[in-house]
Amino acid sequence: MAEHLFLTHSDNRQEKYEVLIPQIEALISTESDLTANLANVAAALKEGLGFFWVGFYLVKEGELVLGPFQGPIACTRIQKGKGVCGTAWAEKRTIIVKDVDQFPGHIACSSASQSEIVLPAYKGGEVTLILDVDSDQLADFKKVDQIQLEKLMKIIEAKL
Template identity: 80%
Template structure:
């Protein structure tokens, strides 16, 4: 796989996902190191879809610990059930938030973040890591994002 992404010249996020996800799958298919793969996934999502912040939190010793990411500096540790990431971890489900200021207990790592989608990667019924994507626009994520990102999470889960 080359180090270049090939994306359609379109405003459609769905079309970009359709082009990007197979490229991400090819990019990580030959690499066994989880951190290297997560770093490339974060970079590909940031570059390909121009999100404000894209990153991973890994479950370590009962906390989410910051892993590879692209964007401004971030919170380093998050407890289970706290904020959007901790909620996705605790509930083992995707959490889509249109306005982070309306989410009870939101952890404001950046005041520029306005909406968020968080997806858990699960193996053997345990959340192993979280994919966190933030936007600087309100209500920037929808069911199309959720569908495509859940497809990507399945690819990541197969690498765990």
């Protein structure tokens, strides 16, 4: 069965999230496979919001391992506390980076990435996966992105 997203042509990111997140929730609500769900979430975010790179890293055997993503090839493994993703995992918090070149220890998977938002998902109080969203624009992520993507991560956590 083919799935379709209904997207708004608005330039307002809040409106885009308001249209997109309920569709993502419906899309993953009846699917039990985590990989399938994460793949569809990454595709929906990339298509619906036009981000440069959207993907997930899963905690496996003490490191982050690349999961489903949309965009150019990416770093395969990230150590806890390293780069933005590893730091978000270690600190158990969302991180917004306005200029990745200014983030100490940034791991440059793509030189085109300029700004980034990274959000953890939890199961039993522990981080089990990370959502990493990159933009090819400086300072592209705002509080609205954090609020809406954290809302999305709660939906994903319910599927873990």
